[in-house]
Structure formats: C-alpha cells, structure tokens
Amino acid sequence: MKDGSDGTATDAIEIVGLDKVYGQGAGAFRALTGIDLTIRSGEFFTLLGPSGCGKTTLLRVIAGFENPTEGSVRISGEEVAHLGPNKRQVNTVFQNYALFPHMTVAQNIGFGLRMLGRSRTEVAATTAEMLRLVRMEELAQRRPAELSGGQQQRVALARALAPHPRVLLLDEPLSALDLKLRKEMQGELKRLQAETGITFVFVTHDQEEALTMSDRIAVMSAGRILQRGTPHEIYHAPTERFVADFIGDTNFLTVPVVSVEAGAAQVELPGGRTAPARLPEGARPAPGAKVTVVIRPEQARLVPPGEGEMQGEVTSSVFFGTDTHVHARLTDGQDFVLRRQNAGELADPSPGDRIGLALGDGVLRVLKD
C-alpha cells in the first residue's frame, strides 16, 4: 500500500478511491478527489491542511454525515459507506462542541450509551468514569451554558469517548480556545489517547499542533492528499512544494541537475559547487534539467566568506532572541533565509556583509514537479 500499511482488517480505517462531489453539471464542486488512506488501530492520525482543503469533508464522510460520491470506507474492516452515522462505531468531537443545551453535563456524557440501550447502572458507571477521566466530577449537574470553553471541550470529549468508539474523530477541537488553554488541551488529548487506546483522527490547519501531537500526518490541499508520513518525514522529506511551504519555513532553490544515481542526484548549487540531493520516489530527472530543491533555514550554517557550499551577501538580519534569521542573496541572485541559533551572545551580521553558507550532509531534497 501507498502508505506502507499491510491493509489487514485490523486497520481502524481504510478508505479507497474516495471522491466527494457537491452539485451537478457546471456548478459541481469536487471536495475530495481520489482519497486512499489507511489509518492504523491506536494511531493518532492528523489531517492537516488550509481551510477549504477538504479535511473536514473527509472527516464528515468517515463520521457518516456525508455520503461519498465514489469509493469505499471501511471501519475495522466493515464497509460503512452506505450506513448512517448512528450505525457507525465512530464518535465525533465537533468544532463548536455541539453539547445538548437542555441536558446536564452527566446527561450529555451518558447520551450515547442510553441510545445504545445500555442499562441504567452501566450508563451511570461509565458516566462517572468519563467525568473522572476528564476531571469534571464536580460539574456533573451543570448545564453546558454554565461552563467555560475549556470545560465544554472536556465534556465534548467525554461524551464522544463514553460509548468507547473504535475511532474518535476530532474536528479542529482546539481552534476556539485561547493559546494557553490550547497547549494544555493538546497534552490532555495525548493523555486521553494513551489511556483509552482509541484511534484518534484529528483535523487541524495548525502545522505545529500536527507536528507535536501526531503519530502520522496526511497533508491535504484542494481535495487531495499530497503526502503522508510521520511528523519527521513530513518536515524533513517533503515531496511537494505545497507540503514544504505549508509546514515550517523553507528555502526553495532552482538548480540544474548534473548527474543522476539511484535515489539521488548531483545538483549544481548557486556559485558552481555540486552537492547530492535526494530524489522523490520514482523521479528521474535528466542531467541538465532544472529542479527545485528545499533546505530548511536551520539546516544551513553561517560560515566565514569563501567557506561552505554557497556564498552570499546579507540583505537583512532579524533578531528573535533564541535565534536570528539572516536573509541573504546568493551569488546567482536567488534569496535564502538562514536561521542561526544564538547559543552565545553573537553579533548579528549586517546588510552588505559577505557570508558563506555551509549545508549539513544530505539535507537537500528534490521536490516532485
């Protein structure tokens, strides 16, 4: 399989050839195109992308709020594309929480179990357990309107976890919280996932949130999945320009290919030095062809002029405390940003200074066209 899964029935979610089209004819809108995705059991999986990329639509298709136009959706091996949301063992944490305003916190949490026809004692016991899990025991008899945003968030989590679903879907659940609370809830979510062992599918547009929380990430744009992998793979080995640009800061350099070996190419850097650059899977550019390589700002070091792989002239320096961003123009006129850690009290380079840029071993990546 594309994402390296063995595709057995133990996978939490398996999506094949999924399309979602709204409307018909000329006014039709393709929200999702050719989605193939396998999410393993117990994984913290993140759908990452800008607003309008289709990540929420994909989540709603998994939940059953939207029917796929084409393709299949399996949950724990069972085909569910034709089933309503009440027939799927997945629960959702909504962006606006969607707590039932006329019920108490405890009634909200017990709702799913009551609908499943569980006994009174089981509902009461699980509700109490969930209240403990999200540390809301004291507020069990409150109404949602009497809770703060963070507390509502916890109730929404407890309500969705109470029926012990196979998969928990989270639709940008932290976006309504302020920064401090968001950090706190990020840790809380990781803890809950570890304690319950439930597969989490998390939707966010916040790349930092995705990097810090996920086991694996799928980066989406314009209704397609562009790349999937661990946070390390996504950050260090982006295969598409969009992915490299969306996650972290990146330098893009257009360089000619000198020669091609298995999986790597020698490229000619600005200034004439050659360096190896890893090729994306299946790519074999011809020698002489221009390709785009990416280098993260922290992967280049500031060295005295004449040393290093590339030479440049400083155009500006921006001091951030822990590091300084040095903007430079390379010898062939391309721009480059370098991030220098301020380990000691170092002087920032001034505009007009000539500098050398040293690249770490194997940091260059060639992007897909």
Place this chain on the structure above:
Amino acid sequence: MARRSFEVRRIPGFGAIAILTIVLLYVPILILVTFSFNAGRSQAEWEGFSLQWYRAAFANEQVQDVSIRSLWLAIAAAGIATVLATLAALGTTRVGRFRGQTLIYALVNQPLMVPEVVTGIALLIFVASIKVATGYMGMGYLVAAHTAFCIPFAYLPIRARLETLDLNLERAAADLYASPVQAFRHITLPLLVPGIAAGFMLGFVISLDTVVITEFVKSAGQDTLPTYMLGQLRRAVTPEMNAIASLFLALSLVVVTAFFLVSRRRGA
C-alpha cells in the same frame, strides 16, 4: 464636523407623531376599561366606581355560553394548527432544497395575505355546499376555518426557532447512535418547545379574536364572544360590554405576555 448616521429621532415632527400614535392606540382602550367600572350607564360621564357591570356579565348565561365556546374553539384550532405548523416547519427546514419550496412557504402563509372577507365569503360558499350535501351543522366548520387561519401564526415562531437550532446538535445525536426518531424526540423536540408554545399562544389569541371568518362560517347558535358582542352592540351600548371587553383584554394580555416570556427563553 462629525458625520452622523441617520437617526429617526431627528426628523421634524417625530415627537408629535409618536405621541399621537400612542394616544390613538391606547387612550380608547383606557376609556373602555375605565367606564367598565362606571356606576352609571353613561359612556361619557363618570358616576362613581362600581363592579356591577362585571357582576351582570358573569350572571349573563349567554355570555358564559359564548365565552366557553370561544375558549374551546381557540384551544382546538390553535392546538391542531400548532401540530400542522410544526410538521410544515420541519418539512421546510430539515430537508434539502426542493422544487416548489417557496411556493409551499407562500401557501402556508396565504391567510396572512388574502383579505379576511374574501376568505370568509369563499368559506361561506364552500361550507354551505358541504352542509347541503351532508346535513352536518356542527362546530367542525368553525374549528377547520380557525385552524387554517391560525397555521401561519403558529408556523412563523416555530420555523424561526428551528432555523436558529444548531444542525450539529442533531448530527451529534446521530453520531451518538440516536436513530432519526430518537434524535427528534430527545434533541429537536425539547429544544423546539419554546417555539411550539409561542406558536400555540399566538394561534390561540388570533382565534379568540377573529370576527369576520366566524361571522361567515357560523351556523345559528354558534356565536363566539366577539360575534356575540358585535350583535349586542347593534342593539344597545351598555357598560356590560365594556366589562366583557376588559376581561377579554386581560386574557389576551396574559397570553401575549406568556408568549413573550416563552419566546425570549433561549437554549434552556
């Protein structure tokens, strides 16, 4: 120079028009209520405080008769209209867009737009032909006519309430294993209660108050309070009518106040 936004209070004559409007609206009512407590028969001369006209009204069997008929007619018509209006509101907000949606909206609200006299005459002819065909002369005609007239008044607050309900609440219920019927019973309906109560009360007041349609549709001996009062006033104007009207006003005020309180309640 500060550019000021348009403000209606700065239009010349605003104060005068406002006062005139309030006087025309409320002074007649005030006079009516005042003279219902008059000791004499005059509608223009105050002769001292008395409750005699209220006593007379309560002792009048005909008044009791028509009042009870009015009340149960209003309850029946508003009740049926509320059920139908709830279904109509659900049918026009909880489904995808469909052809003829606007037409249905217009049809539901037709009684608000067609002059009452036209509806009255149309009903008169329609009802007469049914009476001839079936021989049935009961209250069914009035109940049906009032129900039709009450539907839009019940429909509007219910629809307004449904439109402000977060659709995610129903999705969350479905996500938590509620069948469509369970989701409606446990989530939509309880949250809709303020709208339904408001719709019922509005329909109740409208039915209680309707003269024209009742006048055209009623058979002999089916007078409601307003048509009875109209009939009495043709013969003689007595302060007894003032007393009845004042009581009528008090009842309407109670219901309208309840409507206001209920429709103001949000979310709870």
